[in-house]
Amino acid sequence: MSAKEALLNESNKDYALQWCASVIVHDAYHSKKYHDYQTAHGHSPGSHPYPPIYVWAGETIERECLAFQKKVCGEIGAYQTICEYLGKCDGRYCEAPRTW
Numbered sequence: 001m002s003a004k005e006a007l008l009n010e011s012n013k014d015y016a017l018q019w020c021a022s023v024i025v026h027d028a029y030h031s032k033k034y035h036d037y038q039t040a041h042g043h044s045p046g047s048h049p050y051p052p053i054y055v056w057a058g059e060t061i062e063r064e065c066l067a068f069q070k071k072v073c074g075e076i077g078a079y080q081t082i083c084e085y086l087g088k089c090d091g092r093y094c095e096a097p098r099t100w
Helices: 017-040 060-075 080-088
Strands: none
Touching: 017 060, 017 080, 060 080
16 A cells, blocks of 8 residues: 555455445545645655654554445445444454565
8 A cells, every 4th residue: 555546456356346445445544644644744745754654554543444434335335244344343454464
């Protein structure tokens, strides 16, 4: 993930459009946190220094992103299975080792 773009990897290609939309919303919230910090601290988007990682990533931010993702899923009438899955997420998956 980049603070400037949301990417869906190949594993998402067969998922419901509602799921893909919710993933984009989730990543967009990370980007919002990143850019809000830059704006609040007088940095134009894309400038240095980068915001501290805790501003836009980590368990606390994941929970905020998940809450927004769940809200949007409710608004778009996402499948119940998607809503149930998101309801089980606690934001700690950000601690998992990444291969991307």
